[in-house]
Amino acid sequence: MASNEHLSTDPQPVIQCDSVFKIFGDRAKEKLAEVQGGIVDAKAFQEAGCIVGVNNASFNVTRGEKLIIMGLSGSGKSTLLRCISRLTDATAGRILIEGQDLLAMNDKQLIELRRETMGMVFQSFALLPHKTVLENIAFPLQVKGVSTQDSVKKAMDMVELVGLQGRENYFPRELSGGQQQRVGIARSLAVEPDIWFLDEPFSALDPLIRKEMQDEFLRLQSVLNKTILFVTHDFDEALRLADRIAIMKDGIIEQLDTPANIVLNPATEYVQKFTEDVPREKVLRIESVMDPVDSSETFSNLKVSKDAIIETVAEAVLSEQHPVPVSNENNEVVGVLHQSKVIHVLFGRGTDKPHQ
């Protein structure tokens, strides 16, 4: 996808986290002051009655990027998100939003920031039960002080964006889970925020609806191009949606990389456990299995894009007699794809890398 190139053009990250800690407990601050930087020992903290939620998280999110934080329950992924949205105050570290120090903001600045640049979607939808779909969506605008007429007009646009036309006067309890989350999405987008937080938005939904909502999410993002921080416990969802994935365990970010790199080079055993059963052809792009061009070979007439997912072109490639040239977005040949590599990705077993 084009997003990778797009990222590098903007030097300043939208979200920048430096050594963020979130430690629960009365004595968290003084305990943390005793340690010298780096990852802290969670066990030692636990003995002092402190629970480590986020342990030394540092990363940047660039404009238009979809960063997915993946982890099982208790891994601190939601806590990290809550720190960045400042629903809880981080215990230590620095969080910069568009270059502004989040932790140094007073209430007024924080409210201002949330009204202008942040939107958030919740796992439990968190719709106001006494308000209709339209009122729920218009709510962030109304607390901002936008007139009823303007906010309703804007909310109607949002209703259309998420495809809930005709249901704007329903109450949340009259909607299905998927529809409720559409309302949640529309509400979070009503103020046209630059940064979009999603906290396990599809986890409470049935598998089929979840798939549908993921597609919807990708469609919206292709139109809106927000900077996204998305939390999930579902590795497949992370692979499907992410530009980059941060895998968390016990408050520590184990690995932060693109889906392909995580599948190809899992950094720790823990990460490997997730990647083992992942069907590679659904994750890997041609780019990661192509070979350099060797002019002595005969090429087939078919040409594939280096950004194509293997699964989508496998059948066509395998029915060719000769190796297939790979092109970049400018239609220049940048490599060649051998059938054997595709076969290895499709049927090769174990954890070996596809290029030996």
Add this chain to the structure above:
Amino acid sequence: MQFGLLAIIFLFSYHFVPHSETSYFWRLPPLLKEFPGWINTLLDNLMFQWLAVDVWDPVWKEYEQRPVFRIITRAIGSAILFVIIFVRELFLGGAQTIGAFFSDSFLSANKWLYWPALPWTAIVAGAAILGYQLQGARLALLSGIGVGYLCIFGQWEPSLETLSFVLVCAPICFVFGLGFGIWGYMNRSVEAALQPLLNTMQTMPHFSYLIPVMVLFGVGDHAGAVATIIFATPPMIRLTILGLKKVSPDIVDAGAMSGCTKSQLLFKVLIPTARTDILIGVNQVIMQCLAMTTVAAFIGAKGLGFNLKVALNSLEIGKASEIGLCVVLIAVILDKYSLAWANKQKDYFSDLSFFEKYKPYIGFILLTLVAFLLSYLGALYFQDGINYLYYVPFDKGFTISPFIDAGVDWFWEAFFPYLNAFNVWLITSVLVPMRDAYLGMPVFSTFILVMGAGYIVGGVRSAVIIGGLILFIALSEYWDRALITAYMATFAVLISAVLGIVVGSISAQNRFASKTILSVCDFFQTFPSFIYLIPVILLFGITDTSVMIAAIVYAVIPATRYTVEGLNSVPTSLHEAGTMSGVSRLQRWMNIELPLAVPHIMLGINQTVVFALVMVIFGALIGTIDLGQLIMASLSKKGGAGIGLTLGIFVAFMCLAVDNLIQTWAKERKKALGID
């Protein structure tokens, strides 16, 4: 096992402690005898000495020393009284409130300023329209017929006096309750301080508020209103805190992320989301206000309660029944109104025409005009005397009390021997021996029993709390009276618990039966407690038996309700697992349902204790010789404020001791069973 041991020690000490007046094992010395006196001195200082300022007296034309506190309480009293009278005049007509703004002479010169009373036909129409607006045709019919009864039976005037209390007190309770509830929600230490205070306020007998209120605010409608407000606010506070706590943290976060300021978060997110609970609080407030009407009558509040008290005192059963029915009708209608309002969702978007939007108001105005026309015609028809189409005065309405009285007389003549035999048997062979057993209990044994139970259930902490509560009573002069109250309550609780659990268990076997019994409970719970005294006096006259039976009937409601709820909450999967293991219905009840439901049932028994105590204290209305009677007597005594309040605190402490015991036990049990 542990309880068995405790019982043995208890019985042992019961027998071996000498019944001598000098032994501290037998009775503790009344060290806290002066406690009521302290309260009196405190009140006296507040009212007559503390911070006196010079105030210009327009009548005597000189400065006069008045304590600030007294000025404040009197000002509050007058303000409330003004509003009460205003509400009454709005419906019943009058010129007093208008007169407050002009001089009396101006008023007598301008007779036309008199605000006319609404014709009763208009009131019936209004009630029906309101019912229709809130819920539909059924509620319209109920409220129309109910209010119609009030009007036709000539009870409209006292009913409205009672209603004016509700209309004035309920909003005040709402504001206070919501305010304190929000404060308690925001600040944990405030909540921690509020909880025991609320417990005490809610378990104190209604009467015990009266005397301090009387001292502070004087006698009259406003004093009744103040007592009502004190009594009716706690449930509102409780439900506000409960409702706010139930709001999911995600919704609060969503509000914060939408960019709400703190006050926006409170008023646009938290309170609307907790709306249903808060409105149930309003419902409770209204019910408590009605329950206070008879009690408030003791310090001069007018209305149905006052008339009922008079009728009961002079044993006019027929009249009392008619008035009682009025109270019940008002309670049921207001209950239905407020619940319908709580469950009603507003329709913001329907695009209605002016007429559609204001249909109920237009309808009411038109019907009122028609009603006035009717009453004008009535004035022509009933040339002299009363215009029955306009206004049915008190005591001049339709009445069936002679029939009821005749029926009661017949009933008495026909059944007196049997009823009396039962009465005598119950008193001589059950109640008196039981009372003597209680009175013969050394204070030492009492403490072994209650603190031992506390220790078994909740460890040292519970034992100390319960012991402390009881010690406060034991150190007073009124220990024996407290024992009598305790024996009456125990008797009533035992019988109601057995009845409630049996009836509840039987009903819970069948879905339809449980639904029916729950709605029966709902219905009877809307009755103010004193209503139950009317039919039992009819049956048993003025005896302890009457009080007992009223207490049992009243206290059986929570026992039944909680049993049904507890049994119904046992998961179906467990039923099915039992069925597949081949249990019989009885085995299923004994081995699966009951053990799981017991914690919840015990919470019902807790309520039963409170209900029984309330009724036993109310029994003083028809003459018992326990704490209740002393509280009643202190109403007319000098320095009664201290005694009344102290005795009230005693009753509250008895409730709190039982409450602590049962709540702790139920909590532990639930934890052990792994339910919620």
